[in-house]
Amino acid sequence: MKAQFFKTLGHPARIRILELPSEREHAVAELLPEVGIEPAHLPQQLAELRHANLVATRKEGSAVHYSPTSPRIAELLDVARAILSGVLAGQAELLADLRATQGEAKPPS
Template identity: 50%
Template sequence: MPLPLHQAKAEFFRMLGHPVRIRVLELLQDGPKPVRDLLADIGVEASSLSAQLAVLRRSGIVTATRDGTTVVYALTSDEVAELLRVARKVLTGLLAGQNELLAMLREEERA
């Protein structure tokens, strides 16, 4: 029996739920990158990056190709980049709302 859609979506968002994975996806928005560049940009241990790339690869959200001794990662679709852009917009809106609330609380304190 296939997973219910809401459960499949929850699994998808759980897969995204790691800061290193999000950073990898952000970096890949600009195009394919070799692992050495990802390592330099993210600044984590190679073993940690490798584990997170494996999760992304297994999920099908990134692909890995070999160019000689270099492994290059890429997003599997432009929709991943769009998802990150939408998430940024949602987060910006949430934070703006929190700033407004904070300003109201500070104003209330002064009164």
């Protein structure tokens, strides 16, 4: 189940949908400019999130509104962002060290 959960999160559009402010619902028309994918692909991504029970839907007239099923989803994405920031900071430090080491080595004359 855990692997399937993370597989569902494995698409950038789905992550962007879940990263939208969770304090309120979002209509499909609001999601399109925020997610940045072709309009024809958005329903498929929303269906994946619904299937995994990561978003709930509410219909109002012809509009469908989506919201995360748990505030902990935002917490999970915040933790992932913090972990990745740490990894990237470590890589930036390593790159700086490598560049400094290359600067010390003199090219052959």
